[in-house]
Amino acid sequence: MLNYFNYFTEIEDRFQQRRGALLLLSTLDWALIETWRDAGIPLAAVLRGIDAAFDKYEARQKRARMRSINGLAWCAQAVMVAAEELREAAAGTADPSKPNRESGFEQDRVASHLEAAAEALDAATVAPEACAATATRLRELAAEVRTAAPENTAAFDMEALERNLTVLEEKLFATLTAAAPEELLVGLKEHAARELAPYRSRMGAVQLRQVEHQFVQKQLLVHYNLPRLSLFYMSQQ
Numbered sequence: 001m002l003n004y005f006n007y008f009t010e011i012e013d014r015f016q017q018r019r020g021a022l023l024l025l026s027t028l029d030w031a032l033i034e035t036w037r038d039a040g041i042p043l044a045a046v047l048r049g050i051d052a053a054f055d056k057y058e059a060r061q062k063r064a065r066m067r068s069i070n071g072l073a074w075c076a077q078a079v080m081v082a083a084e085e086l087r088e089a090a091a092g093t094a095d096p097s098k099p100n101r102e103s104g105f106e107q108d109r110v111a112s113h114l115e116a117a118a119e120a121l122d123a124a125t126v127a128p129e130a131c132a133a134t135a136t137r138l139r140e141l142a143a144e145v146r147t148a149a150p151e152n153t154a155a156f157d158m159e160a161l162e163r164n165l166t167v168l169e170e171k172l173f174a175t176l177t178a179a180a181p182e183e184l185l186v187g188l189k190e191h192a193a194r195e196l197a198p199y200r201s202r203m204g205a206v207q208l209r210q211v212e213h214q215f216v217q218k219q220l221l222v223h224y225n226l227p228r229l230s231l232f233y234m235s236q237q
Contacts, residue, residue, distance in 0.1 A: 010043060011072070015075070029073065030218065031212075041083045042086060045086045048079075053069075053075035073211075115138070117138055118135035118142070121226065125224070130172060131172070134229075176226075191219065192215040
């Protein structure tokens, strides 16, 4: 995927550009982006869908007063349409050669991200054994990244690393969910339902469940002050 590691930031930038004012994405917005990424929806389809949603909004706004678009979920339906159009356009065509991954994910930065996540997990007050085991694995991965030959761009496959991190996150989420009090999980689901309420007509039932799941996971990590492992959350500094 082109701009593989810029998926989140490019979507955020396009949404802010079309809205015409700086609006930080909400937890719900980030959860929605994750469902698009996990579903394999191309970045081009998401950007096209955002543009289509805003074009339609601006055309209708000329005829009637409408509320401002305050969330990325307003574009969800248009993104799914754009994704389907791209799939249909690509049907029967040869697979394009895989573009070179953009620079910016230097080995030291990746390793530092993994090590910082490991330190945060060491300080966890919930599911300490699982967090400690995850921290150990992160340090092993960080060591592998640091020892990969920097002159060989194929020496370490960052997309393979991302898949490993996804598995580690899923296992950690499962443990945290099992350890969390029932009232906490109920409260997070109720919070997700309130946030999603304005957008239910724009998303299918499956997508709603996926976004709710991502939202609860993200809020569970925030509650316990635990890090995201994915390279999508690596500092750009």
